[in-house]
Amino acid sequence: MLRACGAGVGPQLLRAALGLGAWxxxxxxxxxxxxxxWLQPAGHDTGVxxxxxxTRRKDPLIVGSADAASWYSCGPTVYDHxxxxxxxxxxxxxxxxxxxxxVFGCNIxxxxxxxxxDDKIIKRAGEMNVSPASLAxxxxxxxxxxxxxxxxxxxxxxxxxxxxxxxxxxxIEGIIANGHAYSTAQGNVYFDLRSRGDRxxxxxxxxxxxxxxxxxxDKRHPSDFALWKAAKPREVFWASPWGNGRxxxxxxxxxxxxxxxxxxxxxxxxxxxxxxxxxENEIAQCEAFHQCRQWGNYFLxxxxxxxxxxxxxxxxxxxxxxTVKDFLKTFSPDVFRLFCMRSSYRSAVDxxxxxxxxxxxxxxxxxxxxxxxxxxxxxxxxxxxxxxGLLWERLRHTREAVKAALADDFDTPAAVDAVMDLIHRxxxxxxxxxxxxxxxxxxxxxxxxxxxxxxxxxTVGISLADRQFxxxxxxxxxxxxxxxxxxxxxxxxxxxxxxxxxxxxxxxRQQRLDRQPLLEACDALRQDxxxxxxxxxxxxxxxxWELLGQDRRPGS
Ligand SMILES: [Zn+2]
Numbered sequence: 001m002l003r004a005c006g007a008g009v010g011p012q013l014l015r016a017a018l019g020l021g022a023w024x025x026x027x028x029x030x031x032x033x034x035x036x037x038w039l040q041p042a043g044h045d046t047g048v049x050x051x052x053x054x055t056r057r058k059d060p061l062i063v064g065s066a067d068a069a070s071w072y073s074c075g076p077t078v079y080d081h082x083x084x085x086x087x088x089x090x091x092x093x094x095x096x097x098x099x100x101x102x103v104f105g106c107n108i109x110x111x112x113x114x115x116x117x118d119d120k121i122i123k124r125a126g127e128m129n130v131s132p133a134s135l136a137x138x139x140x141x142x143x144x145x146x147x148x149x150x151x152x153x154x155x156x157x158x159x160x161x162x163x164x165x166x167x168x169x170x171x172i173e174g175i176i177a178n179g180h181a182y183s184t185a186q187g188n189v190y191f192d193l194r195s196r197g198d199r200x201x202x203x204x205x206x207x208x209x210x211x212x213x214x215x216x217x218d219k220r221h222p223s224d225f226a227l228w229k230a231a232k233p234r235e236v237f238w239a240s241p242w243g244n245g246r247x248x249x250x251x252x253x254x255x256x257x258x259x260x261x262x263x264x265x266x267x268x269x270x271x272x273x274x275x276x277x278x279x280e281n282e283i284a285q286c287e288a289f290h291q292c293r294q295w296g297n298y299f300l301x302x303x304x305x306x307x308x309x310x311x312x313x314x315x316x317x318x319x320x321x322x323t324v325k326d327f328l329k330t331f332s333p334d335v336f337r338l339f340c341m342r343s344s345y346r347s348a349v350d351x352x353x354x355x356x357x358x359x360x361x362x363x364x365x366x367x368x369x370x371x372x373x374x375x376x377x378x379x380x381x382x383x384x385x386x387x388x389g390l391l392w393e394r395l396r397h398t399r400e401a402v403k404a405a406l407a408d409d410f411d412t413p414a415a416v417d418a419v420m421d422l423i424h425r426x427x428x429x430x431x432x433x434x435x436x437x438x439x440x441x442x443x444x445x446x447x448x449x450x451x452x453x454x455x456x457x458x459t460v461g462i463s464l465a466d467r468q469f470x471x472x473x474x475x476x477x478x479x480x481x482x483x484x485x486x487x488x489x490x491x492x493x494x495x496x497x498x499x500x501x502x503x504x505x506x507x508x509r510q511q512r513l514d515r516q517p518l519l520e521a522c523d524a525l526r527q528d529x530x531x532x533x534x535x536x537x538x539x540x541x542x543x544x545w546e547l548l549g550q551d552r553r554p555g556s
Pocket of ligand 1: 075278
């Protein structure tokens, strides 16, 4: 486990302790102080201007390196099915990620934290009489399935909170050592907000007054927030220097992001409801731990999905949500994606069947045009002479307009409008149909337009050719969870078999001998499961598993 050693506990120490080298890319260097003390980072200018919640204006997006832009995304708390409100945020950021990668040439490393222990998970697991770990596992798989069904690219790596408890404890120790947190007699650890002075509140400006604290609160100040929560009776817990307990919510993201990216993070994303207190607290924790002036350089926030005609956002607590699975029974993921693109990712957007149908009709219109243009190219659709010069000019103009729109804070509505305008003009040229071919033909310009439009939609993850989606029946997810349970059980048995405990000498030898059959059974299970295409790997303190591809299975 990592130990903090006085002031200045920094990312290099964390990385070194985790066996990682120095983070590549240019050192953070301020090229000038702008706005509210925000430091414009040094590095690679992507050519995109992005609305940065830290400055509340559009800033040039400068990442550490075009080969390794770092992006942290807050992930789900896995206690229930994902609904369309969550999906909207993830799809919008997926579109942005694809644009940055494919239009502006950034290689993005995306890390997503999964909150798999939390009050809601514990409560729901209690109601269902299953362990919090099983419940979290079930809904994590569900989440991943929903994201795959919506064609959201997975992050480069998912990190689960429960698999990073030692790192979280070390991170808290670092903050305490740097003088920004304190532990209490009750076994809680709180962030000392007053120690941050006026540096707290970078994101939201004025800090909202805290909710009333219970009289038995052991905080020094009502605004202080928990980094470590002492275990309550019958709750899942981990041992720590402050007694048994579990991490607070905000500390998870700070630790997981720092674990991979150290003290510099290019992009941080999440729904606007996470800005306060979650992201504000992430910033406070990271800058206190790394002893740096600026940890995350760009905070991107997506707007809420509203239920049409109501002021309220779609949420579980308001019970006004539509699950991703239910939505996909009626509409395709491509329709949802286009619906998301027709508003700025930052704006609140109304959900209704009508707005979905509009998106569907636009997709159908694009597909119909492509079909007609192909028919024209093949000589099946015959029309009079087309204004070829005009079309070439429109195509060039559209390319420029789309790129300019995307570079302006990912203005997808303007980009879609430009493409639909091109389609409209292309259609106009194909309307003058005649029975007999006459005059010169212009297949090249239509080929070029078709190719461009298909490329545009493919860039943002929309397929014009395949707009049908058949949802799965869920049995895959169930099987996945069963294997997960089995591997976790095996891990416990194996750790018990390998533990030496307090025994020494002859007693230890006898103990090993007694437990040998358990180890053999674990090995046999691992071996036998390969026949079913499941490969278990025993790592230093855990076991992982993966499905083997057909060609890697024994006997194939
Ligand atoms: Zn987070």
